[in-house]
Amino acid sequence: MDNALWAFGRMSGVVSLVLFSVAVILGILNRSGRPLFAIPRFSMTLLHRNVSLLATVFLVFHIVALMLDSYAKLNVIDVFVPFLGGFKPFWQGLGTVAFDLVLAVVATGLLRHRLGQRSFRAIHWLSYAMWPIALGHAIGNGTDGTSKWFVVLAAGSLAAVGAAVAWRLSANFLETAKARQGGLS
Amino acid sequence: MTIQEAVGPAVDTLRGSAGTYQLFAAGSNAGLAEHEQAFGPLSLAAIDAGFMSVLGESGLTGRGGAAFSSWRKVAATAQGRGAALLPAKPVVIANGAEGEPLSFKDKTLLAHAPHLVIDGLLIAGRAVSASLLYIYTTPAAMPVVEAAVAERRDARKIKVVQAPETFISGEASAVVNSIATGVALPLDNRRRLSAAGLKGRPTLVLNVETLAHVALIARHGSGWFRAAGSERDPGTRLVSISGQGAGQVLEVEGDARLCDVLSSAGVDLSTVGAVLVGGYHGRWVRDLECRLSPSGPGENVINPGAGVLHILPARDCGLEATARILDYLARASAKQCGPCMFGLPAMARVLSAIAYGDRNPRLVLELERLTKLVGGRGACHHPDGTARLVSSALEMFAEDMKAHLLGTCTRETRSAI
Amino acid sequence: MTEILHIDWTRCDGRGLCTELLPTVLVRDDWGYPLALQATNGNRSNPAISPGNIEAAREAVHLCPKLALSLVPEQAKPRQ
Structure with a gap:
């Protein structure tokens, strides 16, 4: 049982990381205003939301499994308060920080209509901090963090998210950028 | 248009002394003494719910450009309080922002007849039981308005706020936004200002010339007001004439013919190519026979908007x-x-x-x-x-x-x- | 009761979700902003929503990335 919990805890962490990478990329795609292939924009928005929620579910699995696991013995304080853990406190703390940020981003995302656009947006921007912190936690804390398959996976995610961010910062990022830069049509 | 030109026209160039043409009857740069001598003192106590019907009978429309029926606006604000247990008291704002570059009649009015505007504001405030009164004024007229407010005991609760000199600063929701936050930009219009404007209170924004007419209607009645103008456009209005010679402000009858107005301003009609009526948001007109009226059926009627008449000489493109x-x-x-x-x-x-x-x-x-x-x-x-x-x-x-x-x-x- | 879809232009950024959800009501203009196909009294900020489109309009209000949309009853029509 313990072996199963341990394996499940580790794998759910990896799955969560991959899903968060996809969520970030989908978020950036959404912001560009472009539909992806034949998927309309409103479906892209829903996809972004659902992938993010799914990633959060796997993150919860990851945490609960490691709380129940007799080897990891994660306690409730370590789940919410970073850098107090007994084993690799810094790297584990990064995971805690990322989890706190995820909680903030998800909660404000679900309450967007009540909070108003400004607060929602300010908190949502924290996603850009959350993702690299989570990646750092995976590499530094994970048992598989330096194994070959994980390094390849991490590098692939980093390249994909990095490319999306670079595109986000480019001048023609917005679907409407050209039209809005003016010039006679 | 410089400030000197804007507030410069001496009152002898303002047709304002005979008959019902009397926005400027107190003369140039009128103080409280001249004002009271010309118009008689203001008896605010006489303003009651009945004034709303007087205003309705007068047919006064807004002189800031939109020409909306003034009494409807006042009535909407009075009812805007809703049925809450402790209804919020309304706010009345005299709008003297004049961002339109071709308009200077409001500056001129505030410079020469500030007390008439203050009277109008006090009357409108009483009619809707307002607790907050503001004069939002263009910087050119700020010193005169502040001095006039300071001169009167009954005007103590009026706050004078300076409007930025931008084109958009006089739009009603921009006025409210400017007073509330200092940002003179329009707001989304989902909620009407008469229901929720400044500080969420029912808010009435009236042009300063409109308020000056209110002050005269309160003194002389609706019949007096309707003696000038026509059935569809009663009363008088101020116009800012520019484009040929020095800028002039004239008080003209409602429904006046464009050519008559230009002639009385001394414009040589043969040199006129077109006239921009209503300012930058207005219309070009070539038919000088047309009449200036915000409403009314038929051809040859042009909405004067805020009263801007800008002449384009025939030789210009x-x-x-x-x-x-x-x-x-x-x-x-x-x-x-x-x-x-x-x-x-x-x-x-x-x-x-x-x-x-x-x-x-x-x-x-x-x-x-x-x-x-x-x-x-x-x-x-x-x-x-x-x-x-x-x-x-x-x-x-x-x-x-x-x-x-x-x-x-x-x-x-x-x-x- | 007819409802109207109010567009808060000070918030709208022309992201295009509403025009996909309500293709019979809105199209996109040159810059991506929603353009009401039918004007009501010259006002194209408040298109009327037919009963068949109400669900899609609710979805548009919910999903608008800028929270620029709202459904309001016909009577409470915003000032024009």
Whole structure:
């Protein structure tokens, strides 16, 4: 049982990381205003939301499994308060920080209509901090963090998210950028 | 238009002493003593619920441009309090912002007859049981208004707020926003100001000239007011005349013929090519026989808006004048609403191209398409007013347009507009 | 009761979701902003929503990335 919990805890962490990478990329795609292939924009928005929620579910699995696991013995304080853990406190703390940020981003995302656009947006921007912190936690804390398959996976995610961010910062990022830069049509 | 010119016209050039033409009856730079001597003291206590019906009978419409029925606006604010247990007390704002570059009648009125405006504000405030009163004024008139308010005991609760000198600063929701937050930009219009404006209270924003008329109607009654003007456009209005000679402010009868107004301002009609009626959000007019009235059936009626009459001499090119105005309007956009922020510059680029020598005939169709595209879309009426100006230019200067496309426009251009 | 879809132009950024959800009501203009196909009294900021489109309009209000849309009853029509 313990072996199963341990394996499940580790794998759910990896799955969560991959899903968060996809969520970030989908978020950036959404912001560009472009539909992806034949998927309309409103479906892209829903996809972004659902992938993010799914990633959060796997993150919860990851945490609960490691709380129940007799080897990891994660306690409730370590789940919410970073850098107090007994084993690799810094790297584990990064995971805690990322989890706190995820909680903030998800909660404000679900309450967007009540909070108003400004607060929602300010908190949502924290996603850009959350993702690299989570990646750092995976590499530094994970048992598989330096194994070959994980390094390849991490590098692939980093390249994909990095490319999306670079595109986000480019001048023609917005679907409407050209039209809005003016010039006679 | 410099400030000196704007507040400069001495009262002898303002037709304002005979009969019911009396916004300026107290003379130049009238203080409280002259004001009371000319109009008699204000008896605020006599203003009760009955005043609303007097205002309704007078048929007074707003003189700030929209020409909405004043009593309807006042009544909506009085009812805007709703049925709450502790209803919020309304706010009344005298709007003296005059961002329109061709308009100076409000500055002139505030400079020479501030007490008439203050009377009107106090009356309107009493009619809706307001607890907060503001005068929102253009910087040019600020010292005069502050001095006038300080001179009166009954005006102590009036706050004087300076309006920024931007085109859009006088739009009603921009007025409310400016007083509340210091940002003179229009607000989304989902909720009416009469229901929830400044500090969430029912808010009545009336042009300063409208309030001056209110002060006279309260003294002399609706019949007196209706003695001037016509059935469909009773009373008088101030007009700012520019484009030929020095700027002038005149008080003219409602429903007046354009040519009569221009003649009484000493304009040589034979030199007039077209008249921009209503300012930068107005229309070009060539038929000088038309009448200035905000409403009314039939041809030959033109809405005077806020009373701007700008003369384009016959030798000048109307397209180029419009291109210059359109360029100004595009830059004056608050840049809050997409269709205005991107549509107006696009229109300006096309019209400038036509005016300055591009002979591609497709440009005219493109301008018409863009004009239709921006209309009715935005938090305020800046796109609508701009579209109105451009449509009228396309109609009135169709001949000039042909000449431009053929490269044969020989009219001069002027930098004075 | 007819409802109208109010567009808060000060918030709208022309992201295009509403035009996909309500293709019979809105199209996109040159810059991506929603353009009401039918004007009501010259006002194209408040298109009327037919009963068949109400669900899609609710979805548009919910999903608008800028929270620029709201459904309001016909009577409470915003000032023009």
